[in-house]
Amino acid sequence: xxxxxxxxxxxxxxxxxxxxxxxxxGVLVLSFPKDxxxxxxxxxxxRWSIPHRIIFVMGKSLAFxxxxxxxxxxxxxxSVAFIPGIIIFTIGLALFTIALLNFKNTPLDQPVTRGxxxxxRHPQILSLFILAFxxxxxxxxxxxxxxxxxxxLFGRCRILEExxxxxxxxxxxxxxxxxxxxRYFLIRTHMRREx
Numbered sequence: 001x002x003x004x005x006x007x008x009x010x011x012x013x014x015x016x017x018x019x020x021x022x023x024x025x026g027v028l029v030l031s032f033p034k035d036x037x038x039x040x041x042x043x044x045x046x047r048w049s050i051p052h053r054i055i056f057v058m059g060k061s062l063a064f065x066x067x068x069x070x071x072x073x074x075x076x077x078x079s080v081a082f083i084p085g086i087i088i089f090t091i092g093l094a095l096f097t098i099a100l101l102n103f104k105n106t107p108l109d110q111p112v113t114r115g116x117x118x119x120x121r122h123p124q125i126l127s128l129f130i131l132a133f134x135x136x137x138x139x140x141x142x143x144x145x146x147x148x149x150x151x152x153l154f155g156r157c158r159i160l161e162e163x164x165x166x167x168x169x170x171x172x173x174x175x176x177x178x179x180x181x182x183r184y185f186l187i188r189t190h191m192r193r194e195x
Contacts, residue, residue, distance in 0.1 A: 005141045007072035014070035014139045017089055021131065024093060028100050036104050045161075052157045059154025066132075066147045069139075076140035085137025092131025099123040111170045113177050121183050122159060159183070 029037055048056070076082050095116065102115035103124070116123040129148070136145040163183075166174045 002140055002142065004143050005069075005073045005139060007069070008074065009072065010074050012075050012077065014073050014075060014135055016075070017135050017138060018067070018070060021093065021096075024097060025100075028097065028104075032104050035108055039108060040100075040103060048157075048161065052161065055154055055157050059151065059158075062147060062151055062154060066144060066151070069141065069144050069147070070135055073139040073141055073144070075138050079140050081137040081140055085134045085139075087134070088137060089131050089134030092127050092129075092134055095127035096124060096131060099127055111166055111174050111177060113181070118181060121163070121178065121181050125155065125159065126184055 029040065032040065045053070045056070098116050102117055103112050106112040106114065120126050129152070132148050133145070136148055163174075163178065167178075
């Protein structure tokens, strides 16, 4: 692994792994009924405060830099970290696929609580983090890994707002789910200010 890899245009760059991710995402989402697709991508940000919006934009900017770095960084195919990186990427992709299928198969009038959502309230985000960690290893970049590690700081406001919207929409059913299932797999969070 190196701190700042040489960025270059090439056929064996990290963009290949991003294409695999977006191909899986596209095929899965196209198999969703229209109302499930709307539920997946519909997100009301109209009630966000100005600090929430600023943090969100900063997070998106950071993600853009991360993606540009991946696209233009060659895969480190001969390195020790490449194979573990591909394995971690594959595990993240499998978890992401399972989370999307759980989401698809949940009736629209209920919160998504079954399957992998039974061990994490945000398995899509968690699986994308795992997948991205694998990409960082496969391209051998400490800088990409650093960007990935600080990215949850910017995504937290969105997660909290999503949970607030779910509490408003599903009421006590979602509050009970929040008490039962940790936010990020094994990391328990408290219910202070959450309802």
